[in-house]
Amino acid sequence: MPSRKGIVLFDTKGSSNGLANALKKTRQDIVMEIRESGLRGRGGAGFPTGTKWMLAAAAIADRKYVVCNADEGEPGTFKDRVLLDEYTDLVFEGMVIAGYAIGATHGILYLRGEYRYMLAKLEDALRRMRSENRLGERILGSDFSFDITIRLGSGAYVCGEETALIESLEGHRGEARNRPPFPVNTGYLGCPTIVNNVETFANVSVIMAQGVEWYKQYGTDKSRGTKLVSVSGDCERPGVYEIPFGTTVKELLKLVGGENAKAVQIGGASGICVPRADFHRSIAFEDVATGGSVIVFGEHRDMLHVLKNFMEFFVEESCGQCTPCRLGNPVLLDGVEKIGRGECSMNYLQELFDLGASMQIASKCGLGQSSPNPFISILTHFQDEIFSQR
Ligand SMILES: Cc1cc2nc3c(=O)[nH]c(=O)nc-3n(C[C@H](O)[C@H](O)[C@H](O)COP(=O)(O)O)c2cc1C
């Protein structure tokens, strides 16, 4: 295993006593401790994990499900791959703990289709855990039984959105559902279901192993713990880093050798572009949030070209269900091309900003709600540079 520097996750070297500790507690205590820890979902939205689990635990049903979202489709994100590959037990044990806490007996790992190469290794890990009685019947001598199966995605970005993911698991076309009802009440096969990110489950194992007070010393008041970030682009040391929440963009750039960047896209295609003047901003849910993608842009990058890439991605990946996203993304992409040809007036640019703002409000799911983000942030910060080059 390559040596990785970190505090909460990477220092565990991949194993913890989290599961054994958790099974000595009551289900209610676990939910309360996860709430108390301040853990927020690492998939991007930052929803409080304890609250999600509390709602699912309170739902009355014969069957409940725990789903681990390993779709990792956001451009520039590759940190879940590292966790699944090198810290597998932390992730699976986190799912078992979640199952115990909400009263589920079955977990599903929804694995990105492009990660099929990891399937055999992950299945081996599940077999090993069963043979060690950390999975299966009466886990570690308790009266709790839980098992995990792995299902593969097929490469659609929208299937990372939790309700589209559930549709996909049920064998349907991957399209976001209307909410409410929320998955915690009506999820996979109509049963209460929690969907959490790979990194969220890994954090759960560590919280159960090290305790809530230990965990809370890292990060900020509103964003406890650490964040794994996948850094790519114009820097000397791209890779996966574990940083405490509250780390500034400037500090991160120093760590990765990207001090000369003129901008950083934080949160992937659906995130925001942070220009040099804002490098004092911090990576945290209350400031610049990210599911993990950090893309560094050097001085020589044409930001309109960067934006065009992102908008082409959204046009390709929109599921087409709702009008703001289906029609809005092609209009924004067309606007980018108009700018490139020097055919976009300031009035029309303002109309495009207004369209983006409408899409953020009116789109049915997070894809269309966030796809205008790069358009708005890149053109806000680099308008002069982009227009002067045309
Ligand atoms: C278009 C789209 C793609 C998403 N892709 C992922 C993904 O690949 N992995 C993930 O964990 N969450 C993804 N999400 C967020 C999920 O819908 C959901 O919020 C998350 O899995 C909840 O887990 P968490 O609370 O642990 O973050 C995506 C959301 C949207 C709108």
Ligand code: SF4
């Ligand atoms: S916002 Fe886009 S991806 Fe989401 S439901 Fe509407 S068309 Fe589909």
